[in-house]
Amino acid sequence: MDPGxxxxxxxxxxxxxxxxxxxxxxNLALAEDVVQDVLCRALEIWKFHGLPENPSAWLxxxxxxRAIDVLRRERTARTFAPELGRWLETEWTLGPAVDELxxxxxxxxxxxxxMFSCCHPRLPEEAQIALMLQVLCGFSAREIANAFxxxxxxxxxxxxxxxxxxxxxxxxxxxxxxxxxxxxxxxxHRALYLxxxxxxxxxxxESAVRVELCQEAMHLVALLLDHPAGAAPATYALAALMCLxxxxxxxxxxxxGNLTGFFDQDRSQWDPKLIAEGRRLLELSAAGCEVxxxxxxxxxxxxxxxxxxxEDTRWKDIITLYDLLMKIRPSPVVALHRAIAIAQDQGxxxxxxxxxxxxxxxxxxxxxxxxxxxxxxELRLGRLAAARARFRDALRLARNPTExxxxxxxxxxxxxxx
Amino acid sequence: xxxxxxxxxGGERAESPSDAQKQMQRWMTWLKELTExxxxxxxxxxxxxxxxxxxGKQKIVTDGPYAEKDLVGGYxxxxxxxxxxxxxxxxxxxxxxxxxxxxxRPVMKMGG
Numbered sequence: 001m002d003p004g005x006x007x008x009x010x011x012x013x014x015x016x017x018x019x020x021x022x023x024x025x026x027n028l029a030l031a032e033d034v035v036q037d038v039l040c041r042a043l044e045i046w047k048f049h050g051l052p053e054n055p056s057a058w059l060x061x062x063x064x065x066r067a068i069d070v071l072r073r074e075r076t077a078r079t080f081a082p083e084l085g086r087w088l089e090t091e092w093t094l095g096p097a098v099d100e101l102x103x104x105x106x107x108x109x110x111x112x113x114x115m116f117s118c119c120h121p122r123l124p125e126e127a128q129i130a131l132m133l134q135v136l137c138g139f140s141a142r143e144i145a146n147a148f149x150x151x152x153x154x155x156x157x158x159x160x161x162x163x164x165x166x167x168x169x170x171x172x173x174x175x176x177x178x179x180x181x182x183x184x185x186x187x188x189h190r191a192l193y194l195x196x197x198x199x200x201x202x203x204x205x206e207s208a209v210r211v212e213l214c215q216e217a218m219h220l221v222a223l224l225l226d227h228p229a230g231a232a233p234a235t236y237a238l239a240a241l242m243c244l245x246x247x248x249x250x251x252x253x254x255x256x257g258n259l260t261g262f263f264d265q266d267r268s269q270w271d272p273k274l275i276a277e278g279r280r281l282l283e284l285s286a287a288g289c290e291v292x293x294x295x296x297x298x299x300x301x302x303x304x305x306x307x308x309x310x311e312d313t314r315w316k317d318i319i320t321l322y323d324l325l326m327k328i329r330p331s332p333v334v335a336l337h338r339a340i341a342i343a344q345d346q347g348x349x350x351x352x353x354x355x356x357x358x359x360x361x362x363x364x365x366x367x368x369x370x371x372x373x374x375x376x377x378e379l380r381l382g383r384l385a386a387a388r389a390r391f392r393d394a395l396r397l398a399r400n401p402t403e404x405x406x407x408x409x410x411x412x413x414x415x416x417x418x
Numbered sequence: 419x420x421x422x423x424x425x426x427x428g429g430e431r432a433e434s435p436s437d438a439q440k441q442m443q444r445w446m447t448w449l450k451e452l453t454e455x456x457x458x459x460x461x462x463x464x465x466x467x468x469x470x471x472x473x474g475k476q477k478i479v480t481d482g483p484y485a486e487k488d489l490v491g492g493y494x495x496x497x498x499x500x501x502x503x504x505x506x507x508x509x510x511x512x513x514x515x516x517x518x519x520x521x522x523r524p525v526m527k528m529g530g
Contacts, residue, residue, distance in 0.1 A: 008435035008442075040431055043438045044464040047445035048492060140434030 003055050008039060010219070011056060012138030015063045017110040020135075022067055022088075022101050024081030025117065025172050028135070028163060034070060038062045064102050068094060082171065109175060111136065112227045115220060116173035119187040122165050128191045129198070130155055131162040137216045147209045148198065149399075175229045188224065189238055189294065192217050196242050211249065218242050236285035237294035243278030244301035247271040259406035263310040275305045293329040296321050315345035332363045340373055348377040368397035372407060379414055388414045421459060421525040422504040424494045424511070428487040429518030444512035449494070457507055462494035491518070495525075 004010075012035050019031035038059055052058040071080065071088055080088055087097035100106065118131045130148075133139045139147075141156040148155070175181060199213025221239045224230030251269040254260050282298050300321045307313035322338035335358040343351020355361070355374065364370035375390030391411040398404040432438035452458050467489055471480050498504040501524055508520040 003439075006436075008439035012435040036431075039435055039438050043432060043442045044491065047442050047449070048461050048464050048494075050446065138435040140437075143434055143436065 003051060006138075006215075007055065009138035011059050012039060013136040014107055014111060015059060016135055016138075017114040018060075018102055018107045019063060019067055020114060021106075021110045021172060022081065022084070022098060023070070024079065024084075025169055026167050027078065027080065028167050030070065030078075032135075034063060034066045038066060060102055060107075064098055067102075068098055071098070108223075108227055110172075111223055112230055113172040113175060115188055115223065115230075116175070116181070116184050117166055117169065118162075119184060119191050120162075120165055120169065121184075121187065123162050125191055125194055127158050127162040128187070129195050130158050131166065132191065132195070132220065133216065134159050135163075136220065139216075147213050148202075181229055185230065185232060185235075188230075189234055189292075192221050192224075193238060193241075193294065195220075196245070200245055214242070214246055214249070218246065233285045233288040233290060234292045234294055236281050236287070237292055237298050240278045240281035240285055241294050241298035241301055243274045243281060244298060244305055247274035247278065247305065253402075257402070258409070259402050261406070261410075267307075267309060270305065278302065278305070291324070291328070293325060296325045296328060300325075310344065313344070315341055319345060330359075332358055332360050333367070335359070335361075336364060336370060336373060343377055343380075348380040351377050352381075366397060368394045368399065368403060368407065370394075371397065372410065375410060375414075379410075384414050419497045420500060420504075420527070422496045422498055422501070423523045423525060424462075424496055424504075424508055425521040425523060426491045426493065426511070426513055427519040427521060428489060429491060429513050430516045441512060441516065444515075448510050448512055451510070452496070452507060457496055457498060458494065459497050460495035462492055464492040465490055467491070487517075487519075 015035045015038065016028075016031050019034055020028050023031050041062060042055075042059055046052070046055075071094060075089070084097065084101075087093045114136055115132065118135060119128045123131070130144055133144050133147075134141070141159060142152045144150075144159075145152045145155040173180075173184065196214055196217035199210045199215075199217065202210065202213075218239070221235065221242060224235050225239055247270045248262075248265065250271060251265040251267065252260055260266075278298070279302065282295075282302055285295055285298065300318055303314055303317050303321070318341045319338065322334065322341055325334050326338060336355065339351050339354035339358065342354050352374070355377075358364070361370075371390050371394035375387045375394060378384075378387035378390055388411060391407055391414065395404065395407045395411065398407055432441055449458065449461055453461070469482075471482060472478070473480065496504055496507060498507060501522065504522050504524075508522050511520050513520060
């Protein structure tokens, strides 16, 4: 059988979460060592004998044996999970207790506890994300560094600091405390949103890596939805927004790997399955009375998904939604998108006025697509010299070869236009 | 046809779960190809790095010492025309990309 592309990585996350529950959060490093051992053994055995019938169960059984060994050997030297302590202390209860802790149902709880624990309020968001990618998704520091255009050393430092905070907490996040849960869920949503955005809009160099970040965000949000403690209306909205954006991915690069601007995308290439799934999730997100930024962003993506092309889009609806988003979570980037929608609806001149009026627009100045948006509007007005100047500004800010090629082609378009 | 043992020595630990999966898939592909070509007499076994060394007339038992780069991690029993072909077959082994070594050893025949 084919274990699936991310099998080892995903299993590493599951087993690490489960063993951290068994050993206690202060022994996270020990859990990670055991996981590495188990995976290396599996690699050695499987490469000669092929995969067992149920690789996932094989790994969990191997992890269980190793865990019981470690618990026996180090019982006196270490303090294991204080919340489980008594059960792990005697031979009578050790085996059955570990059995129960490694039941598939229990592991779902463990993964959620770990996700919530990673989003500790003392950690900055980028540390929360790096920690989740390593502990829950099984990425190495080098792989995370690749995706974030950072260095392995920098990510190692970030993750090590985060792990120290995590290991210093008395226990894993308690899913039973409703008030704490609601508050922490907000942080979890934010971190997953940022993880997805990094993959979708970020500066990451290679598109395959960026797609992988989006996939991980979608995987983690699916874990949240799969658990009563995580399946809030805002979680559905977040999942909807991810599906509706991910649906566009096949159209973002053309046959030669060039970035295609949103307005020029061939929408027949948008993934209809993801659009349908996004709509289903968006409907489920309407269960409560709360409207979050994720609801609004998903709704905007939904409007785009129902239009055949840019001209057919219900821009007035989109402007209304951006107005709402500006109330819920105002930012210069949201304001820029609102201005672009206004330009579509009321002409480029109006769009430029709106951009001029953006509060704190200096914060956009290092963002290549701000200058590019200005360039597009100047181009539509036929002011070629101004458009060229804007695209040149954007080109200077381009963060990777794909963006650079895209902006060079836009710059060329200014010479062809009459 | 003559028989040869491939002894796999050394090799780096997988750097990450993805890397482990990639290594595993490459090994499986390689052994599958050799099997389909009829060269695999026995895919062999992996060997646990933990073990004992028994030495000397006194039969002294020690842990190791194994230098990691010399450690035999497993073996495969191969059938090939001659040593040259066996060596050629070993070249496809993924271990070379992970700083490991294949030792190709002819099995001595009863007939001489």
